[in-house]
Amino acid sequence: MATRSALRLLCHVLLAVAVAAATGDDRGKIGICHGRVGGNLPAPQDAEALLRQNGVTKARLFLPDPAVLPAFAAAGARGRGAVAAVRVLAHAPAARVRYLAAGNEVLYGDRSYAPSLVPAMRNLHAPLAAMGLEGSVRVSSAHASSVLAAGAFDPAALPVLRPMLRFLADTGAPFMVNAYPFISYANDPDNVPLDYALFGAGAAPVRDGALAYTNLFDATVDALVAALEKEGFGGVPVAVTETGWPTAGHPAATPQNAAAYNAEGGRRAAWAR
Template sequence: MAASKKLLIFTFITFSLAFAGAESIGICYGRVADNLPPPEIVAALLTANNILKLRMFDSDGAALAAFANSPIEIITAVPNDGLPVLAADPGAAVQWLAAYVVPFYPATRIKYIAVGNEIFLGSPDYAAFLVPAMQNLHAALQAAGLSDAIKISSPHAASILANSFPPSQGAFDPARLETLKPFLDFLSQTGAPFMANIYPFFSYLNNPASIPLQYALFTSPALFVDGDLAYSNLFDATVDSLISAMERLGHPDIRVAVTETGWPWAGGNNEAENVGNAMTYNGNLVKHVLSNVGTPKRPGVGVETYLFDLFNEDQKTGQDFERDFGLFYPSGQKVYDVSFSL
């Protein structure tokens, strides 16, 4: 069957499964690999599995066009090295929007523009350009009449927190406040979320003596009590630490969108990286997100969440497990059994 026909059938199935007011699960579309299917097949695969949100790490016109007329909401992106030009020249922001958004929207349901990724962790020299680039892109969106439909933010690693324990004492690194204060002001003024990349896997890997594996996997039999709140998993605790940090800077109402989280199923040298743990973490996370339970600080407020990664990325550098986060093989078969519906 042609991919386009599959897409129409899967779209109908997805809409029949969706229910009003609930979060749907998202997934990251990392493409540092040489064996991936074309974007048209990816669109059909996602829709068939009720995955209705997709995060891209670049702006690729061919990929954006492949998701036209699908129910999938898209995060498109400006790479870190694109920030200086956009920050310096409002006209460059207009040109970027004309090249990578306007030709595709609304047929392709672009929801967010992620400006940079983990600036403070990987590219701190670009931090000064972050907010000006976002402001210029927002002005371009306003001029195009799209600022209500498409929001702008920037994903940050959880290491942006100088303190994350207990969650009520969450606080940002003071050295980063010069950028973070205007960044949070921008999010508040435009109604955009704070985008965070949260990996309990890395927290456990770096500190197994203090973080129980079960607490990272959503399987802890015990609760951690923080004042009037009780935590059963590290994911919720990290989200609430970010909320507490924003509250300390006078922003209690900005929502958190988790733009990356996941667990590798291979490639490691210890007990953490295996199929069983990956299936447990991602399976429990999906149920948690779809149930809209929220977090202890914000009960009943669903946390928009994107799993990492759609496929393994065999050309990534770094430790072996960095290439083994994929939930699907390039054939479309699941690596392990995870349901993306309740």
């Protein structure tokens, strides 16, 4: 199968998110998302024990919880946080932090915070530079895949995206995207076959000129690469920060389908370039 980006995989996702190591080669790195919004959540120490038991050394933390950061650092987890630089580094060694994310899917739905997004990213980067960490801890922001529109960026998002892309290019940070083929299938099952969303072996290829795609995940990542190229930022790497398949709440949300998607999605979801 030919793709524009050739999917040069540098890190892999299992279940939720790829989080790269602080140093060294990013290929083959497995990570998880850890949030504190919900019920019946394990204590940070129990979550840390699960990481150790399963050999997970990468995590994405959504809050600068002073109870969570030391526990995950003690587990040897290196990660990406959607939190302020100083608050993170006060509780976790800089060597354990690879990325700081300003918000999550700020350009999806209510965009009232959108004008503040790039200034917030610059404000996160400034103390890192002052501490001499700008080369090891990068600043970015994760986007919903809906930021795309037919192989290009949504025109309504461009006033924010263009200065952001310049910032990412200048600082060597990746463009982060949360990719969920399940959502595309659930919203439009007549035009998105289940096999195509699930990496099914029987999925009919979808062709785009000389390119052919046998699954929606590859097509989504390649569309993002194409959108970056159209804006003149083809050198900005792409990171898939969330992916997965649910196990309940929809007829196709079964443990069997989740296992099938996550097994292959974990192998593919990646730095795309």
